[in-house]
Amino acid sequence: MNRYDLAVYIGRFQPFHDGHLACVRQALDLAANLVVLVGSINRPRNIRDPFGYAERREMIESALPADLRDRVVITGVADRLYNLSSWVAGVQGAVDGIVAAVAGGEASITLVGHRKDHSSSYLDLFPQWDFSPVEPVSMLSATEIRDVLLGEGASSLDETLAAQPLPDGVKSYLRDWIGAEPDAWESLRQEWAFVRRYRSQFAALPYPPIFQTVDAVVLQAGHILMVERGAQPGRGLLALPGGFLDVEETIEDAVIRELREETGIKVPEPVLRGSIRARARYDDPQRSLRGRTITDAFLFELRPGPLPRVKGGSDARKAQWISLAEFQSLEARIYEDHYHIVQDLLGRA
Incomplete structure (x- = not known):
């Protein structure tokens, strides 16, 4: 018996990895349905946000086991960097719309997530919902996955993808996407190399420059x-x-x-x-x-x-x-x- 009608899981999913999938499974042990809320949906493509909203949505769909897909709703919310209240309102509006469609306007809701550092402070912005901490399978890092793919993935893409902690569906999606968007991928690799060279100028300093x-x-x-x-x-x-x-x-x-x-x-x-x-x-x-x-x-x-x-x-x-x-x-x-x-x-x- 599920404790909640709806769970909400917020993330950037750049890309969607095994840790994210584990959180989805834990959320669906708590709730009858899950809203996966994809953040930063209107960002320009860069090495921190290499994949657009539609691409991440397809990744998540490709990773979900068939028996869970009907219980997951995926939607997105735009960043509002210097207007936190506007971002919170966007999240609330997205969830309210899904509640109205799925549960007829009334639902018990829990927000799920893992408090790993200061970037998790958004978990405290929704007191109207219960908070349910999920246990990370391991301290997987999307940043580290992006660094490996952009730094090593051109010479041995299949081997690099195979070694990453990504669901099989995501590996297949990324392989197909990189093959279909070679110019976009090469531009990202060039940007990654530039940023690495730029930051290396300051590597010997006793503290990071501002x-x-x-x-x-x-x-x-x-x-x-x-x-x-x-x-x-x-x-x-x-x-x-x-x-x-x-x-x-x-x-x-x-x-x-x-x-x-x-x-x-x-x-x-x-x-x-x-x-x-x-x-x-x-x-x-x-x-x-x-x-x-x-x-x-x-x-x-x-x-x-x-x-x-x-x-x-x-x-x-x-x-x-x-x-x-x-x-x-x-x-x-x-x-x-x-x-x-x-x-x-x-x-x-």
Whole structure:
């Protein structure tokens, strides 16, 4: 007899491994049905999030034993890095919708998970549900699996996959996916190699470095100024104009310099400085693949009129004005947390 009508299991599943499958089995020992809530569904493809929502959904489906599939509902929720309440509301809304469909609006619910470190703090955000800890079969790490696949998987893919703690269905799915998406896989491998080389520069330091960057959110007449990245990491993604702070400059000087270097914007510097409407610091520990990076973002609001001419420069392949309406649909093409920075700064303004 199941103690609950519904269990909820939240994760990124990049990729779905044997430990995840063990948690699914334990959750279904507790509840009649299970919601697997896939997180980070609108992230651009990168070495931390190499697989989109649809791909992870197919992985999970391929891993589920036939006798359990009818008891599992898979859905997703988008990140909201600087608006935790919005993310919580998204999770609640997804679960409420499934409760209405599966249990007619009333259900006993338990949240399942394993408290492994600070990344598990989300388990305390849903006091309306019981919490049921699950026992990890072993301390499996999706990060370690990704590192092995991206670092070794090109020369001996079949052997590498065979050695990983992945359900057989996931191994087959990954083998087929890599064969069908060779360009995407090679791009991920190049990004992985770049990040490893980048981090190796600091390997001899007694402690990990902390980097300071700046980003410019420039608005005019319902448009936002974006650049296309020409270098790794994130080559080809849309990003805010910005870069690293120089040793002998203020943070405001740095954002003006980077804005002008990357976009060539035809606006005098005094006008840019006078157009700053807001400023905020963004420090999510996982916001950058290169390492611990804190950024100060500035909101520039230019007076209505013709959009100034822009042209990509420095490490920006090109610069362009994008309507705010179009910007809202581009989350999966925007570098790092820049989409979330814009949302937060617009809310502050």
